[in-house]
Amino acid sequence: MRAFVRAALGALALVLAVPVTVARADESVVGGRPVKVSDHPWMVAISSRSRFGTDRSGQYCGGVLVGRATVVTAAHCLSRAVLGVEWQQVRDLRIIVGREDMRGRGGQELVPRRVWVNPTYDSYSNAGDIAVLTLGTQQPKGRALPMAKAGDAAYRAGTRANVYGWGDTTGSGTYAATLRSAQVQVYSNAACSRAYPGNADGKYLADSMLCAGTPQGGRDACQGDSGGPLVARGRLIGLVSWGTGCGKAAKPGVYTRISAMMKHVTAHGAG
Structure with missing residues (x-):
């Protein structure tokens, strides 16, 4: 595992995947500005309180709704290196939709009905870093973000x-x-x-x-x-x-x- 590479999520606490309480802040993304989830309804959070603590709803990765019941995220977010165990052992893996503040209870916390992690993902080169999560219930029309095809x-x-x-x-x-x-x-x-x-x-x-x-x-x-x-x-x-x-x-x-x-x-x- 290479130091200072985001594929490792950077922090030893996350790699060891023990429950932790992370520092609170009203900022996110280096050099960013605040935006509302309600204006970007395709933005979702991937969470597990048992692995990452109860603060901020256990959020540890992001994801994006690309279909009414389809979310994509990074394959490494579901890796043993990040979770500390195989993802199948994480009983409280959740997809959080529509939550403005991760310290609150708004929106929905959904259990993925099916999880596919790219079997060709290479943790050394980081090639093929994608996973597909299927929701048990469809989201309203118009919430998904379209994907740009080759040549776009x-x-x-x-x-x-x-x-x-x-x-x-x-x-x-x-x-x-x-x-x-x-x-x-x-x-x-x-x-x-x-x-x-x-x-x-x-x-x-x-x-x-x-x-x-x-x-x-x-x-x-x-x-x-x-x-x-x-x-x-x-x-x-x-x-x-x-x-x-x-x-x-x-x-x-x-x-x-x-x-x-x-x-x-x-x-x-x-x-």
Whole structure:
């Protein structure tokens, strides 16, 4: 497991997966601003109180509703390295929909009816970092976020995008209670490859990944945002996957490229 890589969720407490109480904050996503879940109804939280404590409803990853009963998140969010046990042993795994404040009880806490974790996910390269969760009840029409297909202009370098989450605001374990979003821009494959050429930091694989950030740094996803969406032109283009640090100028966040994973969502989702 590589240090300072978000695929590990960054904190030893999360890797050991013992119940913890995380610090409260009214911020989320490094360099972010507050947004309402009601304005982004496709944004969901993945939680387990038994593994991550009761504070903030046990939220530890993000996810996104892409169909009336289909949620996508990162495969590593359901890994033994993060949970401390196999995901099947986590009896209180929940998908939280429509909750404005993770310290409250609004919205719904739903039990996934079916869970599919990409069996080809590589925890070293972080390739194929996606899981599909099927809800037992369909959500109202219009709540799902459309996925951007291959060739969509939303993937073009320089496109403005937004990342969403309840994660660490500083990179030092200060987690959020309410949803925030940060604006970043999609980088070219060449720039992403220069940032992650294949060393201890990780290797960028253009066919299954994309990266996004800002030239000066300061805006990024961080620990606890894993599995959450990167949205451009009103469409889902990526899932928070990994990266070195949070908000570093030369180290943009790396995301699972949705266009490369749509076949899995179609095959294992419920619509």
